Amino acid sequence: MIRARAFKYGDDINTDYIISGKYKFKSADMEAMAVHAMEDLDPEYYAKVKPAGGILVAGKNFGMGSSREQAPLVLIHSNTKAVLAKSFARIFFRNAINTGLPVVECDTDRIDDGDELEIDLEGGVVRNLTKGTEIPFAPLPPVMAQLLADGGLVEHFKKHGGFAV
Amino acid sequence: MVAIPGKTIAEKILSAHAGADARAGDIVVADVDFVMGQDGTSPLAIRALERMGVEGVFDPKKVALVIDHSAPSPLEGVSALHTVMREFGKRTGAIVYDIGCGVCHQLIPENGHVVPGDLMVGCDSHTCTYGALNVFSTGVGSTDGAAAMASGKLWFKVPETMRVTYTGELSPGVYSKDLVLYLAGLIGADGATYMAIEFDGPVIEALSVDARMTISNMAIEVGAKAGLMRADAKTLAWHEGRSERRPNPVDPDPDARYAREIEIDAKRVGPQVAKPHSVDNVSPIEEVEGTPIQQGVLGTCTNGRLEDLAIAASILAGRRVHPDVRFIVAPASRRVLLDAIEAGYIQTLVEAGAALVTPGCGPCVGTHNGVPSDGENVISTANRNFKGRMGNSNAFIYLGSPATVAASVIEGKITDPRKYLG
Numbered sequence: 001m002i003r004a005r006a007f008k009y010g011d012d013i014n015t016d017y018i019i020s021g022k023y024k025f026k027s028a029d030m031e032a033m034a035v036h037a038m039e040d041l042d043p044e045y046y047a048k049v050k051p052a053g054g055i056l057v058a059g060k061n062f063g064m065g066s067s068r069e070q071a072p073l074v075l076i077h078s079n080t081k082a083v084l085a086k087s088f089a090r091i092f093f094r095n096a097i098n099t100g101l102p103v104v105e106c107d108t109d110r111i112d113d114g115d116e117l118e119i120d121l122e123g124g125v126v127r128n129l130t131k132g133t134e135i136p137f138a139p140l141p142p143v144m145a146q147l148l149a150d151g152g153l154v155e156h157f158k159k160h161g162g163f164a165v
Numbered sequence: 166m167v168a169i170p171g172k173t174i175a176e177k178i179l180s181a182h183a184g185a186d187a188r189a190g191d192i193v194v195a196d197v198d199f200v201m202g203q204d205g206t207s208p209l210a211i212r213a214l215e216r217m218g219v220e221g222v223f224d225p226k227k228v229a230l231v232i233d234h235s236a237p238s239p240l241e242g243v244s245a246l247h248t249v250m251r252e253f254g255k256r257t258g259a260i261v262y263d264i265g266c267g268v269c270h271q272l273i274p275e276n277g278h279v280v281p282g283d284l285m286v287g288c289d290s291h292t293c294t295y296g297a298l299n300v301f302s303t304g305v306g307s308t309d310g311a312a313a314m315a316s317g318k319l320w321f322k323v324p325e326t327m328r329v330t331y332t333g334e335l336s337p338g339v340y341s342k343d344l345v346l347y348l349a350g351l352i353g354a355d356g357a358t359y360m361a362i363e364f365d366g367p368v369i370e371a372l373s374v375d376a377r378m379t380i381s382n383m384a385i386e387v388g389a390k391a392g393l394m395r396a397d398a399k400t401l402a403w404h405e406g407r408s409e410r411r412p413n414p415v416d417p418d419p420d421a422r423y424a425r426e427i428e429i430d431a432k433r434v435g436p437q438v439a440k441p442h443s444v445d446n447v448s449p450i451e452e453v454e455g456t457p458i459q460q461g462v463l464g465t466c467t468n469g470r471l472e473d474l475a476i477a478a479s480i481l482a483g484r485r486v487h488p489d490v491r492f493i494v495a496p497a498s499r500r501v502l503l504d505a506i507e508a509g510y511i512q513t514l515v516e517a518g519a520a521l522v523t524p525g526c527g528p529c530v531g532t533h534n535g536v537p538s539d540g541e542n543v544i545s546t547a548n549r550n551f552k553g554r555m556g557n558s559n560a561f562i563y564l565g566s567p568a569t570v571a572a573s574v575i576e577g578k579i580t581d582p583r584k585y586l587g
Contacts, residue, residue, distance in 0.1 A: 012354055012443065016551040020558070021205070021234075021530040028208050028246065040558040061355035064388065065551060067290040069209050069306035090359050090390060091290055095306035143192050143320055153308045157217040162316050163194050 001120055002102060003129075004053045004081045008113040009041060011059035015092065017041045018063065018071040033070060034077035050079045055119070057111050058085040063092025072096040082119055084108050084126060097144045100152040106137035121148075171418020173326040174393045175361040178301040178415055182284040189325040189422070197227075199278050199285040200313045203269045204232045205530070206288035208246045209307035211253050214315060223317035225258030229278065231269035232262065233525040235532040243532070259314075267498025267524040270294040270382065270466035275500055277408030281396035282415045286313050291466050291548065293384045297377035298403070299396035299414055301361075304385060324361040324390045325424035326417075331368035333432040338583035340476070341376035342468060342546065342566035344368065345383040346437035347429065350447030358388030360424060363417060368431045369394060374403040375472040382467045383548050386444040436581055438544075439564040442552040450569065453579050459541040461486075461574035463519075463567055464495030464527045468546035471504050473567040478510035480571035480585045486518030487577030493535045494519045495527025531556030544573045 023036050038045035048054070056075065062085035063071060072095050075083065082102040086109075096103040104119060106126055111117065115130040126135040139145065143165045150156040156164070172180065176187055183193035200222075202210050207230045214222075222228045230250045238244040247264075254261035262272050269287065274295050279285050281299035286292065290304035305319070313319045331344060349356075362384050369377060377394055384392025394400075396414035404412055436450040463469070463477050474496065486492045494514050496502040502524050505511045515521055520535075522528075528535035529547040536556035537543050543555060543562045550562035565573070568582035575585075 014551050016549075016553050020553045020556075022532060022536075022553070022556045028212065040553045061358065061388065064354055065290065065385075065549065067288055067292075067304040067306050068205060069288075069308060073209075087355065087358065089355070089388060091304050091306060094309060098306060098308040141192060141322070153312055154213050154216045157219075157312060157315065163312070163318055163320060165192075165194065165320060 001118060002055070002081045003118045004055045006057045006111050006113060006115040006117050007045070007049060007054045008057040008111060012061045012064055013041065013058050014065035015063060015068050015071045016065060019068065019074045030070070030073045030077045034074045037074040037078040046078050053079045053081050055117050056080050056083045057108050058083065059108065060086040062088050064089040067091045069095045069099060072099045072101040076101050084111070097148050098153040100148065102148065104137050106135050110135065170422045171420040173361065173417050173421045173423070174363055174415050175301060175324055175326055175391060178282060178284055179321055179323050187323045189323050191323045192320060193323060194318050194320050195284055196318055197286055197313050198283040199273065200228050200310060201269055201273055201285070201287035201289070201292065202230050202307070202310050203234050203289050204236065204247060204250060205234045206307045206310065208249050210288055210311040210314065211249055213308045213311035217311065217315060219315040221257045222259050222314045227317070228314050229260040229262060229273065230254060231266070231272060232264050233268050234530050236264035236525045237523060239533040264525070265499055265523050267501065268466045268469060268526055271470065271497035271501065274298055275407070275498055277404070280404055280408050280410050280412040281400060282413030286310065286319055290385045291382050293389065293392045294378050294382040294466060296381035296384060296392040297374065297394050298400055299394060301391050301393065303390050324359060326361045326363055327357050327425045327427065328363045328365065328423045330366035330428045331364070331431050332366050332428055333368065333430045334371065335368060335431050336435065338568060338586050339434055339436060340566040340568060341372055341379045343434055343437045344429070344431065345380045346439055346447050346564065347434045349383065349386050349439065349445045350437065352387055352427070354387060354443060354445040356387040357384070360389055361391040361393055362389045363393050365395065370397065373472055374399055375470040378470065379467055386548055436566060436569050436583065438569065438579065439550055441550055441561040441563065444549060444564065450579065450581050453563065454581055456542060456563070456579040458490060458544045458573055458578060460535060460537055460543040461490055461492045461570050462528055462535070462543060462545035462547060463570050464497065465529045465547040466497065467548040468567050469495055469497030469501065471501050473546065474501070474505045474510045474514070475508065476567045477571040478513040480568060480582065481517040481575065482513050484517055484575050486574045489577050490574050491535065492519045492574040493522060493528055495522045495534065496524045498524050528555055544570050544579060546570050
């Protein structure tokens with residue numbers, strides 16, 4: 001069960017917003033890069049989310065753009081516990097699962113910035129504790145669910161010595 | 166008895182590589198023919214391989230690391246990442262294309278690493294470029310890339326396919342870049358998310374291979390997983406002498422099932438410009454003409470090929486770049502640069518006032534080679550104009566064809582290239 005405050009943003013949030021290309025080539029130190037997460041959209045993102053954690057809530061097509069895996073990694077390192085969006089760009093979605101960042105496709109219209117959320121990944125439901133509402137979502141395809149359960153693709157390979165899906 | 170529908174190009178290539186009857190929606194584990202990473206993504210892939218406890222790669226001849234995004238290195242941190250890539254190449258035998266070789270998406274097909282019918286993945290979203298060569302190629306993240314480098318396999322969800330048919334013919338001054346920008350404006354940045362696109366029709370057939378690659382390159386800008394085209398005589402002629410492997414062209418079945426079909430009359434498409442800050446914010450050039458610009462960029466994996474340089478050179482021949490404009494030219498590869506020198510295009514562009522930079526990604530990704538200043542406007546042949554893309558979130562990026570960029574750098578404002586025809 002994941003429980004944290006919602007930080008809400010809009011549609012079509014691209015990977016350059018999540019982590020600008022000018023940082024991604026500088027270093028492989030994700031802790032250092034995480035302070036720039038979402039910077040061009042919300043310069044305060046890291047400062048707001050890092051202390052107590054947060055759930056990033058967005059509209060459609062979250063993570064559009066580049067294949068940079070630094071995008072889910074800087075979110076993880078900024079203490080983002082999960083991302084909820086109406087839809088995701090496909091490379092970001094895979095990268096999130098592979099690196100162990102829970103991503104949930106669901107209706108995010110009824111979530112406001114600051115709402116307290118609880119995500120039940122197995123049960124397929126987001127509970128909005130502030131509003132007292134529940135948002136159901138379709139579970140991940142079995143392959144992705146297994147990769148996430150194993151802790152990402154690296155851990156899956158370590159455990160099984162290759163693809164075991 | 167219900168007839169079994171035919172297959173799309175994507176379903177056929179994924180079926181052949183998975184050894185299964187793969188249909189849209191299925192998840193398969195398939196053999197990949199090639200794996201690529203660039204300098205923004207390879208270091209993370211190498212780290213993932215180390216964490217997996219994997220020493221080598223599945224086949225060193227089928228793995229390439231390309232130093233193109235930030236090359237030559239502008240910073241110590243980048244230099245360290247490049248060193249990690251070079252050492253990995255020495256250790257595993259994987260191919261390393263170092264600074265000056267060019268953009269990964271030019272080098273992989275140019276050096277014959279893929280042939281029609283192949284399945285390949287690259288740790289770069291514009292890996293979809295080789296769809297123009299009838300290759301199912303798609304961008305993945307570094308960990309997916311590492312898994313493919315280690316095992317020669319990756320899992321895929323077989324995508325549904327959208328079919329985009331361009332009918333009629335191109336008008337003078339209109340190019341393949343305009344066709345794909347028009348599509349982005351029509352269906353939006355998520356118009357083909359999770360899908361493959363098949364591009365077809367008489368207009369595609371009439372295009373050169375260079376021009377086709379511009380269209381497939383931008384399939385990701387509408388969310389697509391691949392931007393596929395059939396292999397025809399031009400494709401096969403292009404491959405001639407590049408690879409020892411035999412091409413295996415894959416056509417869609419006539420009764421293949423498509424999730425969506427779109428027909429675009431090319432006659433109705435004029436020069437298009439994508440405005441800040443999204444690729445689907447597209448207008449006919451008439452709506453943005455006269456917008457002042459301070460920088461022009463010709464190059465990148467979208468439009469840095471020989472034909473693109475030829476188009477720009479034909480417009481700039483005997484003319485001068487506007488004194489208030491910096492014009493940066495980055496050929497897509499060393500081969501392209503050499504061919505362009507031989508053809509005289511480089512002479513023409515440099516005499517007109519262009520600043521020539523190392524073959525590679527140039528200023529597209531904001532790491533070097535021309536970061537714009539606050540409040541400046543850039544007209545570029547690249548594929549992305551996101552806020553901050555070129556390294557400054559206070560700059561504004563417009564995207565157009567090589568002809569539009571060439572005409573605009575002459576006048577210092579966004580200019581309809583049809584003015585300079587003939």
